[in-house]
Structure formats: structure tokens, C-alpha cells
Amino acid sequence: MTAEIAPKPPLAMLAELTHRCPLMCPYCSNPLELVRKERELETDEWRRVFAEAAEIGVLQLHLSGGEPASRRDLESLTEAAAKAGLYTNLITSGVGLTLKRLKALEDAGLDHIQLSLQGVTDEVADSVAGYKGALKRKLAVAEDIAAVGFPLTLNAVMHRRNLDDLPATIQLALDIGARRIEVACVQFHGWAEKNRAGLQPTREQVAAAKAEVDDARKRLRGRLAIDFVPPDYYADYPKACMGGWGSTGLNVTPEGKVLPCHAAETIPHLTFANVRDAHLGAIWRDDPAFNAYRGTDWMPERCQSCDRRDLDFGGCRCQALAVAGDAAETDPVCIHSPFRARIDAEIDENIGEGGGGLEYRRFA
Amino acid sequence: MIPALPRGVRLRHDAVRGQDVLLGPERALMLDPIAKEILSRVDGAVSEAAIVDDLAATFGAPREQIAGDVRAFLDDLGAKMLVTFHEGRGHDG
Numbered sequence: 001m002t003a004e005i006a007p008k009p010p011l012a013m014l015a016e017l018t019h020r021c022p023l024m025c026p027y028c029s030n031p032l033e034l035v036r037k038e039r040e041l042e043t044d045e046w047r048r049v050f051a052e053a054a055e056i057g058v059l060q061l062h063l064s065g066g067e068p069a070s071r072r073d074l075e076s077l078t079e080a081a082a083k084a085g086l087y088t089n090l091i092t093s094g095v096g097l098t099l100k101r102l103k104a105l106e107d108a109g110l111d112h113i114q115l116s117l118q119g120v121t122d123e124v125a126d127s128v129a130g131y132k133g134a135l136k137r138k139l140a141v142a143e144d145i146a147a148v149g150f151p152l153t154l155n156a157v158m159h160r161r162n163l164d165d166l167p168a169t170i171q172l173a174l175d176i177g178a179r180r181i182e183v184a185c186v187q188f189h190g191w192a193e194k195n196r197a198g199l200q201p202t203r204e205q206v207a208a209a210k211a212e213v214d215d216a217r218k219r220l221r222g223r224l225a226i227d228f229v230p231p232d233y234y235a236d237y238p239k240a241c242m243g244g245w246g247s248t249g250l251n252v253t254p255e256g257k258v259l260p261c262h263a264a265e266t267i268p269h270l271t272f273a274n275v276r277d278a279h280l281g282a283i284w285r286d287d288p289a290f291n292a293y294r295g296t297d298w299m300p301e302r303c304q305s306c307d308r309r310d311l312d313f314g315g316c317r318c319q320a321l322a323v324a325g326d327a328a329e330t331d332p333v334c335i336h337s338p339f340r341a342r343i344d345a346e347i348d349e350n351i352g353e354g355g356g357g358l359e360y361r362r363f364a
Numbered sequence: 365m366i367p368a369l370p371r372g373v374r375l376r377h378d379a380v381r382g383q384d385v386l387l388g389p390e391r392a393l394m395l396d397p398i399a400k401e402i403l404s405r406v407d408g409a410v411s412e413a414a415i416v417d418d419l420a421a422t423f424g425a426p427r428e429q430i431a432g433d434v435r436a437f438l439d440d441l442g443a444k445m446l447v448t449f450h451e452g453r454g455h456d457g
Binding site: 009011012055056057059060062085087089111112114149150151153179180221222224225 | 370371372373376378380381385387388389390391392442443444445448449
């Protein structure tokens, strides 16, 4: 199927350079089936993809993984992206970055760094990352990032085990000189779904976090920008997933598959094109996976006629499939969905007594 | 006060969309012509008051109205950390 009207150009591309990572976070957004090093795109292939991305209108490039610093060619990939005119953002755990590499990345034209944070105490940070010394390592890297002068965003992934530490987390962002903090509550797909019983925050925790964010935004206006992603399952309406399927962004996996969102591979009837076989622009415009849920024609009547249609675009396709059994259903988080009761049942099931062991992300 | 674009924030013309954009950490703001006129005068040396004077003279518009628009626009970008402010030797202090 070919789109009758050409879609608007994509704004952002997430390049998952590798699935290799020294951390083992149990909510990793990578798929359960990880791509091994031998199948990763090579340096020249990524360079070509970055050039194609710039050509079709991508402005923001997120260099991610896994841990992107696990790629020894990260510096030359960054240079190629910057030369193509892309705004380059490195999404990193910090492990594998040295002062020397950071200086090389500066020379390569890197614009911004987003550093992940698992917790503000060694106990929480190291146990969530499955990596001894994770927090100390990050704080050392943050010092090096400040020494080079990169603008820094702290990406704090929050859940039941660390949401009560939000005030200290925001303070840490200030202490390390971050300009932004993303307070991102875990969404339960993939690895996180396996660990839901150990990670799902309570309604009270989320309400307290919202109040803290409101207060901190006022207090720290002009010093720290705070982006807050609350969990959708305590809300009445779904998130505008990806700003609408195939409307704003795309994701390239380590082996070159092009996805409308990072979890799209969980929708089994979709197949995905590969940058090894086609130009990124042709994939964006014509690939059936991108056109499957683009626009509003695919929506059920209750979404089509809803006054929130162009606000949340029917929500998340992956969640519709996982909970309602149909990727073309209304996101079951929505109070108008006939499947909302299943979301509430899942919440109740996973409000444990703080228990739930964690299954760490690792290569099978 | 003197507004500035901090490191990692820059103006760019996007040839694909035929539009000016402000690029910053994980943000791309499409700029209308007025926003472009304001931001192209933000260089870290010229004060906000001088920017307003320049715009009022260039477009022959009432200074007070322009001052309000510029303040609201820069204040919003300041909250997003896309513009920072410092006190320098600008003539308005």
C-alpha cells in the first residue's frame, strides 16, 4: 500500500546502534530478542542512513542502544551525523565513556548528552542496573561531561523502588549541572512487562511525584527544565504515542530494521523494511508497517468520532494489541475503551507488598 | 537582561520544510517569522531592551506591544532552558 498523500517529513530518528550494554536494567526498552554484534550495521551503512535521514527532513538524531559507547566507531558515526546536519544527542549509561572519548565526541560535533540514572543511592542504582558501582561510575562521567561543557539531560527512570526518591533525584540533576531532567515512569512493555510486579508504583507514589514535579518546576524555573512522563495506566486517557504512528519519528534497530516505534516488533502481523534494502525516505513514505496506523482511517469509530482524536491519536498500538488483543483497537488505557477493566485488573494484580524479584536483561 | 542561546541551542534553516527552526536538547521548535526575527537578534551581547528597540524601529510597531510579546516569548524559552539570561553591560542594565 502506498500513501496517497505523502506523509510529513519525520522530525526525529532513534538510532539503536547496538543492543550490547554493560547494564542489565530489568525495564530495558530493547526487545526481548536482542541483536548480536555480528548482525549490527557497519560504520558505512550507518553513515549512509544518517545522510538519508537528513535528506528526508530528520532534524534530531538520538544515538542510542543498548549502550552506544559499546560501538568503537561511535566518534566517527557522530561525526558523520553532525556533518549531515543532524542535531546529535547521545543517550548513554555513561559506562564506557572516558574524558578522552568525550573530548573526541566534542571534536566530532556531538551536541548534547542524555545520561541515564537508575537511582540516587548505591543500593538502588546498582541493584536496578545489575552493575556494581553503577552510580559512582555515572557521577564520575557526569564530572567529565561538565568539564567538556556538553549540555546535559539526566534521564531518571522511575518505578516503585525509586519514585519516593524523586526530590533527591531532582537535586542530583542540579548538583551535576544538568540543564534538563526527564522523570520517566516505566511503561510495561517487553522486559518491563516481565518485571511489572517488582516495578509498578502505587497510585499514591505517582500522585506525590506529580505534586513534587509541579513544585520543583516553579522553584527551579530558569535553572532546570523538568519533563515528566507519568505512567499512563493511572490516567484516564492514553499517551499520544510517538505523536501519532508514522507522523513524527522513526527507529532504526542495530541490524537496520526501520520501526515506527521501538516496541513495534511486538505486533506480529507487521513486517519491517531494512535500510540495507531501501532508501529511508521510501520506507518512511511507502512501507506498509508505517502506513498501517498512520492518520485516522484505521481507527475504530469511537476514536474517529472522539474530540481527542487529534490529541492522542488513539494511543499506543502495542498496548492495544497486548491488552485488547487487537493493534487497531482503542488504547485500553482510555476510559472509553471496553477493555479498560483489564488495565485496572493488571494494576491490582501488581500492587504487591513491594515484592517481586527482578529478571535482568541479558543476552539469551 | 541579556538573553543568549546556551551551548547546544541553535537556529537553523530547514531546507526540507522551508522553515526556520530552533534546535536544542531533544527539541525542535518550528519558528514563525516573528519568532525568527526575535531569535536572530539574540546573540548574548545585545540586551532585551535593545532587541525590542530594534524590532520596533524595523517594523514601525508600538514599542510597548513588542516589549510584551518579546518578554512572553523569551520567558517561555527560558523555562524550557532554550534561552538563558545574564546581566551584562547592556544599556538597560
